[in-house]
Amino acid sequence: MLRWYDTNRRDLPWRRNRDPYRIWISEIMLQQTRVAAVLDHYARFLRRFPTIKSLAAARESSVLAMWSGLGYYHRARRMHQAVKLIARERRGRFPRTAEDWASLPGIGRYTAAAIASISFGEAVAVVDGNVERVLQRLHGEAQGKEAAWQQAGILLDRKRPGDFNQAMMELGATICTPRAPQCPLCPLNLFCESRGAERPRLQAARKRQAISYALARRSSSLLLVRRPAEASLMAGMWELPSLPPGLTNGAVPLLQLRHSITDTDYHVAVFAMLPDQLHDAATNAQWFTYRQCQRLPLTGLTRKVLRRLALASNDSTVESICR
Numbered sequence: 001m002l003r004w005y006d007t008n009r010r011d012l013p014w015r016r017n018r019d020p021y022r023i024w025i026s027e028i029m030l031q032q033t034r035v036a037a038v039l040d041h042y043a044r045f046l047r048r049f050p051t052i053k054s055l056a057a058a059r060e061s062s063v064l065a066m067w068s069g070l071g072y073y074h075r076a077r078r079m080h081q082a083v084k085l086i087a088r089e090r091r092g093r094f095p096r097t098a099e100d101w102a103s104l105p106g107i108g109r110y111t112a113a114a115i116a117s118i119s120f121g122e123a124v125a126v127v128d129g130n131v132e133r134v135l136q137r138l139h140g141e142a143q144g145k146e147a148a149w150q151q152a153g154i155l156l157d158r159k160r161p162g163d164f165n166q167a168m169m170e171l172g173a174t175i176c177t178p179r180a181p182q183c184p185l186c187p188l189n190l191f192c193e194s195r196g197a198e199r200p201r202l203q204a205a206r207k208r209q210a211i212s213y214a215l216a217r218r219s220s221s222l223l224l225v226r227r228p229a230e231a232s233l234m235a236g237m238w239e240l241p242s243l244p245p246g247l248t249n250g251a252v253p254l255l256q257l258r259h260s261i262t263d264t265d266y267h268v269a270v271f272a273m274l275p276d277q278l279h280d281a282a283t284n285a286q287w288f289t290y291r292q293c294q295r296l297p298l299t300g301l302t303r304k305v306l307r308r309l310a311l312a313s314n315d316s317t318v319e320s321i322c323r
């Protein structure tokens with residue numbers, strides 16, 4: 001595995017050194033999110049918050065603004081809480097063992113083991129979805145999560161645990177993929193019970209949902225609405241005011257697009273509206289200049305809508321909202 005990893009590993013920005021702060025951010029961003037989607041955000045996030053001190057000193061809304069588009073915003077909130085805790089109570093010193101890492105907010109068994117093994121060389125194995133699939137195919141049967149942790153621990157290379165863990169994840173991400181695994185290229189081919197024969201899990205049927213948004217502009221400002229602090233998704237983030245179904249019957253949208261979040265495909269239509277047509281948006285609604293929007297934690301969908309509108313109208317001011 002290590003030989004394969006040494007020649008085949010992708011050159012990813014968090015693999016250039018073992019700085020725990022940088023590894024930590026990468027591991028949190030990579031949860032439930034593909035590498036390709038993380039790359040841009042990772043670079044921008046580190047430019048804005050290059051050190052743990054700078055992140056600890058930031059306001060939560062600035063952190064969320066930099067996270068905008070990655071989704072699963074509780075990850076950013078909890079990481080920010082943990083960073084502040086380290087700055088305040090540990091004088092900026094990182095934990096060194098997986099056990100200590102796991103005592104921080106937002107750090108579970110996987111993340112604790114990933115950071116401790118990659119940054120500090122602790123001999124602890126990780127199991128994520130990729131590793132679980134690799135092991136399941138290797139052994140020719142599903143064994144359950146706990147058994148996967150045990151087996152990963154047995155296979156772990158104790159001299160290079162961080163590289164071994166990343167090799168297992170890398171194999172799952174690039175060769176031992178859920179569909180159409182490339183078994184002839186696999187370094188475990190000779191030992192593998194199933195040679196890729198694991199039946200892919202049935203995909204849950206995707207849901208479809210229509211949403212309409214209002215775009216109300218006043219000179220160079222936009223009307224945005226803040227999601228409730230207690231919302232289960234994207235709490236406290238800003239988005240365009242939504243319009244009840246039916247209200248827009250017959251109207252021609254400024255823009256239509258699709259947006260997928262987890263198991264739902266949203267069919268989104270955006271309508272130009274005058275501010276006084278939007279009575280119901282009044283609570284939690286606020287005007288922001290385009291410049292202010294740049295610093296705001298916008299939902300990923302709102303950012304996407306604004307970006308598309310900017311491109312459509314060639315308006316570089318609006319375009320800059322979305323970088």
Ligand code: ADE
Binds near residue numbers: 166170173
């Ligand atoms: N997924 C999450 N962290 C990873 C890493 N360090 N290498 C490969 N895949 C990963």
